[in-house]
Amino acid sequence: MVGLHAAASFLPVLLFLVILRSVDPYRLVNLRSLGAALVGGCGAAVLAYFANSGVREALSLTDLALSRYAGPLIEEILKGGVIGILLWRNRAGFLVDAAILGFGVGAGFAVVENLYLITTRDFDLATWIVRGFGTAIMHGGATTVFAILTKMMEERKGRVTWHGLLPALVAAFVIHSAYNHFVLPPLISTAVIALSVPVLVGVIFSRSEAATRAWITDGFDADQEVIRLLETGVLSDSRVGEYLSELKARFPGEVLVDMLCLVRLEAELSIRAKGMLMMREAGFDPKPDDAMKARIAETQYLEDSIGAVGRMALDPFLRVHGKESWQRGILGVS
Amino acid sequence: MLEISKADESTVLLKGRMDASQADAAHEVMDALTGTCTVDFAGLEYISSAGLKVLLATQQRLWESGGEIVLQGMTPHVRMVFDLAGFDSVFKIS
Numbered sequence: 001m002v003g004l005h006a007a008a009s010f011l012p013v014l015l016f017l018v019i020l021r022s023v024d025p026y027r028l029v030n031l032r033s034l035g036a037a038l039v040g041g042c043g044a045a046v047l048a049y050f051a052n053s054g055v056r057e058a059l060s061l062t063d064l065a066l067s068r069y070a071g072p073l074i075e076e077i078l079k080g081g082v083i084g085i086l087l088w089r090n091r092a093g094f095l096v097d098a099a100i101l102g103f104g105v106g107a108g109f110a111v112v113e114n115l116y117l118i119t120t121r122d123f124d125l126a127t128w129i130v131r132g133f134g135t136a137i138m139h140g141g142a143t144t145v146f147a148i149l150t151k152m153m154e155e156r157k158g159r160v161t162w163h164g165l166l167p168a169l170v171a172a173f174v175i176h177s178a179y180n181h182f183v184l185p186p187l188i189s190t191a192v193i194a195l196s197v198p199v200l201v202g203v204i205f206s207r208s209e210a211a212t213r214a215w216i217t218d219g220f221d222a223d224q225e226v227i228r229l230l231e232t233g234v235l236s237d238s239r240v241g242e243y244l245s246e247l248k249a250r251f252p253g254e255v256l257v258d259m260l261c262l263v264r265l266e267a268e269l270s271i272r273a274k275g276m277l278m279m280r281e282a283g284f285d286p287k288p289d290d291a292m293k294a295r296i297a298e299t300q301y302l303e304d305s306i307g308a309v310g311r312m313a314l315d316p317f318l319r320v321h322g323k324e325s326w327q328r329g330i331l332g333v334s
Numbered sequence: 335m336l337e338i339s340k341a342d343e344s345t346v347l348l349k350g351r352m353d354a355s356q357a358d359a360a361h362e363v364m365d366a367l368t369g370t371c372t373v374d375f376a377g378l379e380y381i382s383s384a385g386l387k388v389l390l391a392t393q394q395r396l397w398e399s400g401g402e403i404v405l406q407g408m409t410p411h412v413r414m415v416f417d418l419a420g421f422d423s424v425f426k427i428s
Binding site: 216217220221224227228231268271272274275276278279281282283284286287289 | 354382383384386387390391393394411414415418419420421423424
């Protein structure tokens with residue numbers, strides 16, 4: 001019976017996570033990032049246990065106040081913190097991978113929470129079904145919403161800021177708290193959650209897939225053009241060439257050479273990453289190439305060589321903070 | 335502009351630019367290919383991501399039925415793009 005209870009409480013959320021990752025044609029989230037999200041969610045659940053206990057004692061909260069307000073706030077802050085770290089480490093390039101990572105964190109949290117309850121409580125099967133299809137999916141869904149809103153904010157502002165996480169935190173808290181109010185009978189609440197989260201994720205997937213496709217297509221052709229300009233020696237006639245010519249007066253010759261090398265290497269790495277995504281979309285399973293490690297090591301050498309000021313001067317052409325940095329993860333070497 | 339012609343039943347000749355505006359026409363010709371075929375790039379000046387996607391989709395389809403596309407006559411630049419993108423792992427290039 002314990003096995004059946006465990007299956008009812010763990011399987012729905014883990015199965016949904018597997019389906020989420022498998023329907024992404026680009027397989028943007030690698031297993032390492034997904035593992036980090038799951039482990040982060042597990043860690044958040046352990047911390048939440050102690051934080052909830054501490055807050056309940058410190059504020060003499062009733063069980064109802066804890067489950068409706070303090071608990072959801074603490075838990076969403078902790079899960080959101082994991083998402084903040086993952087986004088800060090450039091583990092998500094688009095809304096799709098942010099959504100998958102968000103659901104991963106929520107799934108990790110729900111698994112630990114249900115594991116704790118299975119070992120300490122004796123609920124009937126219906127309760128475990130509610131916890132598995134309702135509470136666990138709600139945890140995944142709330143953190144998915146948090147991750148999507150945070151990623152949207154990051155795309156708008158160019159970076160993740162702690163105060164910028166607030167609207168996402170409020171949205172996740174409202175979902176979690178509303179669920180815990182049990183306004184609807186538990187089985188109805190479970191059905192609402194089990195149906196609405198897939199719909200939400202489906203909308204995000206279709207919207208993000210178009211953005212991913214446009215980014216790959218436009219970026220691949222632009223990178224190819226940079227390589228062509230460098231190969232044919234007509235770079236000086238281009239906008240990039242004109243800009244680099246202006247830099248001649250400000251940087252020593254050897255630094256300018258390294259700048260050109262960096263522009264080329266970044267274009268090469270970008271073409272490989274986008275090429276891998278195009279192959280995945282077509283149904284191939286390209287393997288990471290060890291040669292890319294050497295190229296990334298070379299970019300790091302060049303970045304050191306041209307220094308911080310040189311990097312700033314190249315910023316208009318090398319946007320390696322956001323997607324261009326994230327795409328190195330696609331190469332399987334970061 | 336892209337010109338697509340057939341030298342024989344299993345050899346397709348490409349000439350011009352294979353970009354987004356020509357992708358549909360290229361798709362139509364590639365969809366008719368079966369078995370193992372050769373695509374000659376000798377007259378191809380430029381291929382964009384849209385053209386590459388057509389080739390990747392065709393290669394995947396032919397692989398499923400035991401065939402494949404063999405690419406030949408690439409200019410050095412196009413060959414370099416294929417190598418950089420890692421497409422040399424899914425296409426035989428002669």
